[in-house]
Amino acid sequence: MSDLPFLVAGGGIGGLAAALGLAGTGRAVRLFEQAPAFEEVGAGLQMSPNGVRALRALGAWEAVAPSCVIPSEIHMRDGRTGALLQRIRLGKGFEERFGAPYRVCHRADLLAGLLAVGRGTGRIELNTGRHATAMEEHEGTARLVLDSGEMAAGAAVIAADGIRSGLRAAIAGNVAPVPRRVTLYRALVPLEKVPPEIEADCVTLWLCPGGHVVHYPVSNWRSFNILAAADGDGRDAGWHAPATSGEVARRFSGACEELESLFAAPAAWLRWPGADLPQLPRWSHGNLALLGDAAHASLPFLAQGAVMALEDAAVLARETAAQPSAASAFRAYQDQRKPRTARIQEQSRRMSRIYHASGALALARNLTLNLASPSFALGRLEWIYRWTPEAAA
Numbered sequence: 001m002s003d004l005p006f007l008v009a010g011g012g013i014g015g016l017a018a019a020l021g022l023a024g025t026g027r028a029v030r031l032f033e034q035a036p037a038f039e040e041v042g043a044g045l046q047m048s049p050n051g052v053r054a055l056r057a058l059g060a061w062e063a064v065a066p067s068c069v070i071p072s073e074i075h076m077r078d079g080r081t082g083a084l085l086q087r088i089r090l091g092k093g094f095e096e097r098f099g100a101p102y103r104v105c106h107r108a109d110l111l112a113g114l115l116a117v118g119r120g121t122g123r124i125e126l127n128t129g130r131h132a133t134a135m136e137e138h139e140g141t142a143r144l145v146l147d148s149g150e151m152a153a154g155a156a157v158i159a160a161d162g163i164r165s166g167l168r169a170a171i172a173g174n175v176a177p178v179p180r181r182v183t184l185y186r187a188l189v190p191l192e193k194v195p196p197e198i199e200a201d202c203v204t205l206w207l208c209p210g211g212h213v214v215h216y217p218v219s220n221w222r223s224f225n226i227l228a229a230a231d232g233d234g235r236d237a238g239w240h241a242p243a244t245s246g247e248v249a250r251r252f253s254g255a256c257e258e259l260e261s262l263f264a265a266p267a268a269w270l271r272w273p274g275a276d277l278p279q280l281p282r283w284s285h286g287n288l289a290l291l292g293d294a295a296h297a298s299l300p301f302l303a304q305g306a307v308m309a310l311e312d313a314a315v316l317a318r319e320t321a322a323q324p325s326a327a328s329a330f331r332a333y334q335d336q337r338k339p340r341t342a343r344i345q346e347q348s349r350r351m352s353r354i355y356h357a358s359g360a361l362a363l364a365r366n367l368t369l370n371l372a373s374p375s376f377a378l379g380r381l382e383w384i385y386r387w388t389p390e391a392a393a
């Protein structure tokens with residue numbers, strides 16, 4: 001394999017994790033992020049056991065863990081009556097079953113942890129304010145073209161430039177995100193502003209006709225993250241448009257009192273149209289590869305967007321260490337990751353139909369949740385949570 005550095009375009013969770021994984025194999029990495037600084041923005045992320053395992057493989061879990069919140073339980077509730085439908089304890093038993101804990105964190109804390117470990121390796125050159133416009137293979141090397149006119153040469157390029165990737169076309173042709181007729185709202189509230197009737201130490205999922213709401217504490221218990229998803233025409237203007245509590249409440253008319261008081265708590269909401277990617281024909285072409293949302297963006301209903309990017313990075317690093325060339329490493333990475341992420345995308349779409357059911361379907365769902373033991377309910381998530389970097393080989 002060439003001694004040139006690996007080039008990474010995009011410094012979100014996926015790009016930083018990829019850089020970290022490659023640095024861990026002894027490679028030099030040059031990372032280019034278009035924003036003027038690594039964006040410590042966003043809101044809450046659920047870090048399921050497979051995400052914790054990926055972070056361990058990347059050597060970053062110790063750095064991220066202190067900023068994660070340990071929720072006590074996951075609750076599923078009927079958003080109209082408030083009734084508890086399912087309760088899953090996240091303590092010792094859960095951790096023993098899956099070999100890793102379940103945590104929640106703020107995206108900024110995950111990003112900060114990855115950055116700190118990345119800087120500590122001494123092998124990653126971190127560039128901000130550098131927009132990549134194209135990538136190409138050229139006589140055995142890979143090149144990344146930057147808007148400054150610079151042409152960076154490397155052993156390989158990894159494009160981790162998100163769902164609206166501009167670099168994707170070089171590998172997979174012109175593929176646009178698909179709007180999925182759902183509007184997503186999110187807000188962060190100081191913990192002391194959370195209405196007392198809301199259990200602030202749990203991850204709670206409220207199921208409503210035509211929508212659902214998820215909330216949990218983040219940022220060392222300082223903030224409370226709320227995500228609301230409402231079926232709609234998917235033609236909402238803007239990517240991160242401002243929204244009001246009144247708008248969110250109107251989308252959930254008929255919600256129980258607890259939810260109504262929760263909708264009123266944030267001073268501001270952000271709104272964006274839910275979208276994902278169709279199956280790409282391929283994720284790699286020679287020594288060029290796609291990673292994270294650029295390859296397999298999904299709706300956030302299994303809470304696996306960031307976690308899948310971490311898994312990608314762990315597998316990409318392992319294959320780079322094991323294979324004789326970047327091209328063969330990227331092929332092996334693609335072959336291992338594509339089926340799993342396709343299943344996540346498909347199941348995330350399916351979850352919206354189940355979570356947003358109304359009428360007889362909602363009654364049947366609620367009855368099933370009521371009758372199912374927590375152990376049975378968790379069994380349906382085993383294929384996600386039991387992932388290990390080694391098993392992916």
Ligand SMILES: Cc1cc2nc3c(=O)[nH]c(=O)nc-3n(C[C@H](O)[C@H](O)[C@H](O)COP(=O)(O)OP(=O)(O)OC[C@H]3O[C@@H](n4cnc5c(N)ncnc54)[C@H](O)[C@@H]3O)c2cc1C
Pocket residue numbers: 009010011012013014015032033034035039041042043044045107130131132133160161162163165166167291292293294300305306307309
């Ligand atoms: C600002 C922001 C906030 C988010 N907040 C949340 C959240 O609260 N909860 C949640 O579940 N998910 C959130 N996400 C999405 C979540 O982080 C992703 O699903 C997951 O982390 C996969 O990340 P990614 O690195 O593949 O893509 P992204 O997180 O989208 O990162 C892509 C990065 O590439 C950069 N980039 C794009 N094009 C170029 C280019 N041409 N050249 C150089 N750099 C480029 C972008 O600026 C960005 O930093 C957020 C994403 C972003 C960008």
